[in-house]
Each structure stands twice: as structure tokens, then as C-alpha cells.
Amino acid sequence: MNKISVIIKREYITRVRKKSFIIMTILAPLLMAAIIIVPTAVMMNQEGDLKKIAVVEDDSDLFRDVIKNTKDAEFVYINNGNVEELKKSFESSGYYGILYISPKIVDTPNAIQLISKQQPPIGLLQHIEGSLEKEIEKQKLLAYQIENLDEIMKTVETKVSIQTKKIDETGEVKETSTGISMALAYIFGFLMYMLVFIFGSQVMRGVIEEKTSRVVEVIISSVKPVQLMVGKIVGIALVGLTQFLIWIVLTMATVTVLKSTVLSKTGVDKIVMEAAAPQNIMAGSQLDETQVQAAAVSPELQEFSKLFNSAMNQPWGLIIFAFIFYFITGYLLYASVFAAIGSAVDNETETQQFMLPVTIPIIVALMVAMGTMQNPESPLAFWCSLIPLTSPIVMMARIPFGVPYWQIAVSMALMLVTFWAFVWMAAKIYRTGILMYGKKTSWKEMWKWLRYSG
């Protein structure tokens, strides 16, 4: 036991001190945080150039000043403009684009063109479309000659946003979001895949290193091969957990810092708070102007606050427990197989033929996990979350959507049994393999090793 701890210590320390480890450990969370924050930040304060857009109408002024200026687009209404002329002078005019509205627009909604050199951003198009739609609706309504139309319009204006709520066994209802469940499923599934693969193949490389440098014979004259294998696997697992913990802490820290600096500038907090009470919007006529604007201007922010709430409502205790369980057992299972493969070959290029059958279940698991996000209750997802070779990844992807406890229990029990069986077989192959040189190993050969006595 004492010797195993000496081995674990060496495996851990030599890896943690490596430059590549330090760089990866520090850079990865910064990148992760950037991936989370940057799109939001970009969305929040898009400070692009002010786009001047000429609005031209044929033979009417129905849409004069209908489209309001936004913070990145200015709409210039041109009286009696001629599209063809504007097109000719487009280069020199400095306009970003020409919005041409044909008189037929009220009847045929596609009689409208935005002519520009670049592909216009979606936001701009939505803004124009929205404004025109509203105006046309208004015009059409006006045709019915309803009294107090403006008043009525204001009262009926409605914004709908579906809130999804999940009900659990106790009947308690929680606010959730399919989006956040999917994101979590994706992150956990992928993280499991990466950790198992990265650290599993580190075990394999470590074994090959010991075998090719021939140091293994000296070591197993001091300790049992199984002790060396277990020490290596555990040592690398600790490296993985260390890296993982640092990643969590650094990512959280980075996100917090970025959120407080970048997002607060745009006044997110205030709007989020207002938007968090969407029933106000439904309350009816006494809508105050700023709220309407807030709700209209920042649907993204509203979404964001909802995501935040539903993220808080995930079963974090279960997720963390399951993650640790599946990481440890899944990793031990695959790592011991990787160790056995490493012991059976003379160099890394020879690992290919053995890697494929090991890689396939992991890839299948990842693919099923992706499908799981569309349909977490599908039979495929169900079975793959019970089968031990795929369950670490698929079950982790299912848990954010809610999984009955008995399924988790069965999956974990199967996992434990299989993991013991695999470690036992791997240890037998390993014991023989590390001392075999210069022989091309086949599956048949490995099967024979399984039956050798000590």
C-alpha cells in the first residue's frame, strides 16, 4: 500500500510539474470563459458603425418616418426618390443601403428590397420588417375606421414568452429551460468524453513509456505489476481531478469578473430585474413606457435571466455526485483498458488496431448523448445510459432533463460490476504484456495472457 502511494506521488508530481499541464490548466478556463462571455458581450454592446439607409418609396409617402432610428442605423427618408438614380450614385452617397418600398406593399408583402453592398445583419432586417409590419397592420386596421384605434392598439400589444416548468415526484414545480438542460447535457457529455479520453490515453502513453524505456523491469522487481498499474491510473486520475477543479474555480472567477465589468456597463442588472416580472406586461393598460421598451429592446436579456434562474434550479447535488461517480468509474474502466493496450504494444504506432474497438463505444456514447438532447426519453438513450461502456457519457447527458432514480441506480450498479471485471482482466493482460518485447501482439495473444498463471 505504501509503495502504491509512492507510485501515485511520482505519477502525479511529474505530470503536474510539466509545462504543458500548467499552460493547459490556466488557458483552458480563460478560453471557456471567453466562449461563454464574448457572444453575450458582443450581443449586448454592438457598437458597429452607424449605418445610414436611404428609404425610397414609389409614388407615395405612406411610410414616411415609420422606421425609427436605432443606435446603429439611421433611416433617411428621401422625398420622391428614384431608386435607379440612387443606385448609380450609391458609391459616392455614403449610404449603407437603399430600402426600396413599392406601393404594392400593403397587398404583397415581398414588394420590398434592401439594396446594400454587404449582407445586412439580422437585427437590422428584423427591425425594418417589424416596423413595416406594424405600420401595415395599422393601416389595414385603420381601414375599418375603428374609434380610438391608437388607444386600443396600445392595450392589446402583447409579448409572449413561454416559461417551462418541471414537476418532480413531490409535485414541486420548478422553473427550467430546455436550453439550459441541453447546454448542461452537452457540456457534461463532452467533458466526460474528453476527460476519459485525454487521461485514459495518458495512462496508455505512460505504460508505453515505461515499457520502451525498459524501466518497468526494475520497478516490477520492487512492486507487483498490478500495484504499478493501479498507482499510475490513480495518479493520473488525481491529475485530472486537480485540473478539473482548477478549471471550475478559474472559469467561475473569470465569468464573475467579466460579468461584473462587461455586462454591468449596459445596465443588465436593472433590466434583468424588471424583466424578471413579465406578468407586469400582461397587467394591461397602465404600462409605463420604459418597461415596454425594456421588454421590447432586450429579449436576449430576458432570456438570460430566465436561463440564470433555471440553471439554479438544476439538481446540482445529483449532477455533481453522478459526475464524480461516472468520472471515476468510467475513467478507471477505460484507463485500465488503455493500460492493457499500452502493455501489449512496443510503441505508440502499434496501438491503432487496439484503439479502434475502445474508441467506438466512446464515440457511439457521444453521438447518442447528442441525440439525447433532442429526445432524452428515447429507448436508445435509455439503453445506452444503462450499458456500462456508454453510460458515463449518456447518463450524464440525460440527468439535467430528469431521470428516475431507479435508472440511475441500475446504471451505477452495472457500472461497478463491469468496472471490476475490466480492471481484473486488464491487470492480467498488463502483467504479461509489459515483459513481452518484439512480438506483434494480437487479440488472440492477449486472450491467452488472460489465462496465464502468476
Added chain:
Amino acid sequence: MALFEARNVTKQYGNQLALDNVSISVPEKCIYGLLGPNGAGKTTLIRIINQITGPDSGELFIDGRKLLPSDVQYIGYLPEERGLYKKMKVGEQALYLAQLKGLSKAEAMKRLRYWFRKLEITDWWGKKIEELSKGMAQKVQFVTTVLHEPKLLIFDEPFTGFDPVNAHTIKNEILFLRERGATIIFSTHNMESVEELCDNITLINKAKTILEGSVDEIRNKWAGNEYDLVFAGDVSLNGNHNFSVLDTKKDNGKSSIRLRCAAGTETNQIVSHALEHGNLISFNPALPSMNEIFIRVVESGK
């Protein structure tokens, strides 16, 4: 008394018999040669002694009692295919291997300082193994093998990779270790070093013991009644009913003659005959070299 004994050890890999009922008995403070052609089963036997693999049948004894897994701390092993972690620093690596043999860190540190000074390799402490030459790495490995002061040392081809100066140093260290009480099993193909160092040998061929005993006994047994005579000046002998001349060489003003005695002839008869023919400088029984014996024994087994 035998420090180490292996009785009737048999080991089979699949259909291949690696050791067939092999027994060795290594006396205390002896340098015991384990010889044999490639693939004879030497490495398997050494691995069994180190408990790297177990025998299918047979028993192993150390100090007169059964060998236990915990006895690895009394055994030091220098494998033929040497290796250390290439990326690890010399000092850390030596400490690590010593700790695996059960030494405390402080004790290992103390002994390492002694050995590093003794072999003049103190400067390498902070270097990585990959920065060292092959011979330098071998020296480090030698230290890690003997550091825990094992009762039984197993050296598999200890001199390969060393220049003559370092090989000499290592040879002296081996003799020094024996003086301090260690028993040494020495496996090599270099028969000169066997003659020079080994007290006893076992020769294994095709998984079986085919020759064993003390080196002197074996050489005398294989001597076959042949003698070497050296005369000053140009001397020739003719065979008679007492002996036949096998070979005559003349150089540097000396004549070397090898002859074989007929059965029942006393050596005195030959010497007195020789004295009549010239100025005899030396008379020696012509002992075959271990090399000749090795080749003859292995060839005859084919």
C-alpha cells in the same frame, strides 16, 4: 550454506517450456555465474528469482526459508535491458526507486550521497537521464541496484556499455560488495569475466541445466589430460608411447608445445623427457577456457 536456492523450477509459456526442472544453489558470499545461449531460459529464471513472474512448479528459498513477496527488499536486480525514466532527474529517480525498495527518504538520501561521491557522479544529480550518455546512465542504474544493500544481487550483463575504465570500476565495486557480505548472481556471455569473477556456475541450455559446479572443477574436468610446455629457444618434441604432440608454436625466441598424455602416464615422466630436449620454462595443465567449454557443451547438445 546456500543463501539462495531454487528447487525443481519449471515454467511454461503457452506451449513453450522456458524452464524444465531447473535447480540452482547459490552459496553465501559467492559470485554465481548463470550462463547459457540466448533464449535458454536465463532471463526467465532471473525473473522468477525476482518474483516478477511465478514458477509453474518448484520452490524458492532465501536464507534457508521460503522466498516471500516481501523479500524483494533483500534483492537487487540490474536487468540486461536497462532503463530509467528518461525525463526524470537522476536524483529524484534514484530516490524513487530506493523508496520502492522500502527505504525511507532520509535513509535513501544518505546512501545516495555516499554512492554518488564514490562513483564520482555527484554533479549529475539534477540532470535528466536523457541528457546522460549510455555509460553514465548505467552508472546511475548500478547505484540504484545496490543502494538498499541487498543480500542477493543479480547482475545481468553488468559490463556492457561501459568503457574499460568504468567497467573496471564496476568490477571492483562488485568485488567490494561481495566482501561486505553480498551474494551475487551474475549472468553474462563474456566468458573471460566468468573465469575472472565467478566461483560457481550453472549452464542452462534449452530450458535445462546441462552443467554446474565450481569454475575450477569444471575446467579441470574438461582439461582432458593436455599440457602446455614452454621452452626457451627453438625446441621440437616428437610424440612417443607416453604422449602425442598436438601443436607447436614458435615465436619471440620461445617454443610452446601442447601435448596429450596417454592413459597411465605420470606427468613426471613427461617433464623428465622434456628436460632432455631443452630449457623448460613452464609446464602447465592445459585448462580449456570457459569459452571453449561453453561452446563444446552447447554444441554437443544439438
